[in-house]
Amino acid sequence: YFRARNYDIYSRDALAQAGYQKLINDFPSAAETEQALYFLGVLYNEGGNYQSSAATFEQLLRDFPQSQWQASARYYLGCNYELLGNMELSAGYYKAASDLYKASSPDSLSSGELKLIERIYMSK
Structure with missing residues (x-):
């Protein structure tokens, strides 16, 4: 490693x-x-x-399934599926990432980053 x-x-x-x-x-x-x-x-x-x-x-x-990287992995999955053109799957992962970030460590992302994730999710 x-x-x-x-x-x-x-x-x-x-x-x-x-x-x-x-x-x-x-x-x-x-x-x-x-x-x-x-x-x-x-x-x-x-x-x-x-x-x-x-x-x-x-x-x-x-x-x-209990990975410390859950939220970030879901964010990257949202990005990947968005870039691959699968907007429905992308939106689900962005939403899950946003929810996990808010629940686990609301200060880990700036409010602007959270709003961007939510905006992307809501626009899909």
């Missing part, structure tokens, strides 16, 4: 993706796998691979 994370931090995306994927495949229930799934999903999103990003975040939520 730490080697993959180091590659990620220093923008060595291909090496980071390979490292995260190896950890996920070799140690599916390890505590670090939860983080690896999250950061792999982010890397895919930032690289424009929205389908892989969505699949990775879906796996994170399925395999780690």
Whole structure:
């Protein structure tokens, strides 16, 4: 995990993706796998691979239902599905992310960011 994370931090995306994927495949229930799934999903999103990003975040939520990354994963899923043209699914994930952010740590996002998420959700 730490080697993959180091590659990620220093923008060595291909090496980071390979490292995260190896950890996920070799140690599916390890505590670090939860983080690896999250950061792999982010890397895919930032690289424009929205389908892989969505699949990775879906796996994170399925395999780690109590994940500390629940709200953020749902936000990224909303973004990914919006960019893939699935507005109905996108809206559901934006709404879920907004609800989780409000419930768990209302200060984790600025009020402007929450309003943006809600505006996007309401416009769909």
